[in-house]
Amino acid sequence: MPVAPPERDLSFAAVAARHRAAEEALAKVDAYARGLHDPFVVSRILSRQEAVSSSAIEGTHSTLDEVLTGEATQDEEARAEVLQVRKYATTVTRFIKQAHRQGNEVFSANLVRRLHKRIMEDAPNYRDAPGDLREVSVWIGGRDMAYSIFNPPPASKVPACLEDTVRYMRAEGMHEIQQSIITRMALAHAHFEAVHPFRDGNGRVGRMLLPIMMAADGRTPLYLAPYIEANKPAYVEALKAAQQRLDWASMVGFVSDAVVGSANELFTTREALEVLSTRWKARRAFRRGSSSLRALEILPQYPVITISRLATLLKVTYPAAATAVAQLEEIKALVERTGYTRNRVFAAPEALSILNRPFGEEPILPEA
Ligand SMILES: Nc1ncnc2c1ncn2[C@@H]1O[C@H](COP(=O)(O)OP(=O)(O)OP(=O)(O)O)[C@@H](O)[C@H]1O
Ligand SMILES: [Mg+2]
Known part of the structure; x- marks a missing residue:
């Protein structure tokens, strides 16, 4: 049974420098977003990239180009995978806005189930009703339970365990002031993945919760899935450390690196697009x-x-x-x-x- 995430002050000496770098990166992103009319204006493409990457981790392949083309032409007959990725993008955008308005109160088991319903309703061959908690055992890694790396809790314990995750995310305990948003994202994600409340789609729902947590905290949401996709072995190692040894520091270190890497990527992209815009404008009056x-x-x-x-x-x-x-x-x-x-x-x-x-x-x- 996954133990509930600890709410006490956690100072991880081993990852302190990485954590500090992440806090600085977040502050830089916030300062940048404040200068824009609409902090979400940068997110149209980013949310679609997020959707493509997060789904690719699962093996649902589509390209950003394909998703954007489907949207441009309002192509409702696009491949199921493209529709699924598009739904992911619109879902994350919508719930980021809601979290921004409501703060941490937005988190509930119901929210988690709604996210799952929306991203799984276009999935062909999903065996449960999308949004329903699993009623079967699942295991992670290995071809069957005997070889698994980790066994999430039995189905009967899922509702209670998921309550632990959302209670933690609502930050009603002391940890809101004692733990940084980065620590909370790391612990909430590791715990959610350990609970594995659904038959499938747990990775995608869990990754979607990360920018939603940032928005609920009043921060500019950063999309981490492209970083996670590019660093999948480190991601899995950090999740395993949390599950098997209750080593939360590795996950905090990983999320810190993801924040720094994603913020750098964001700034690099913005600068390149600005240069491109200057080049375009020089081509004619x-x-x-x-x-x-x-x-x-x-x-x-x-x-x-x-x-x-x-x-x-x-x-x-x-x-x-x-x-x-x-x-x-x-x-x-x-x-x-x-x-x-x-x-x-x-x-x-x-x-x-x-x-x-x-x-x-x-x-x-x-x-x-
Ligand atoms: N020890 C582990 N090894 C690998 N993944 C793990 C482990 N523990 C938890 N996970 C999580 O489980 C997810 C896979 O679960 P599931 O197949 O339900 O999600 P998904 O969204 O369908 O897939 P994916 O995450 O591959 O996109 C991983 O992405 C990861 O977040
Ligand atoms: Mg899966």
């Missing part, structure tokens, strides 16, 4: 306030787009949006994708190459 200039400004958030979507976003007529697209095609900021006869689709390849790069790699920028 734009009238101030023109639709084409405004279109250029939203391309990093909408690197795959149709004319009608652009018209809606800019609140301009279809012909005005069409003219803007034509101008952006001239400077090669947008390129038409073939194969879409009914609804022409345009992509910004230079922006996509920055947004799509593997985690930790340097962005590739066009020549000045």
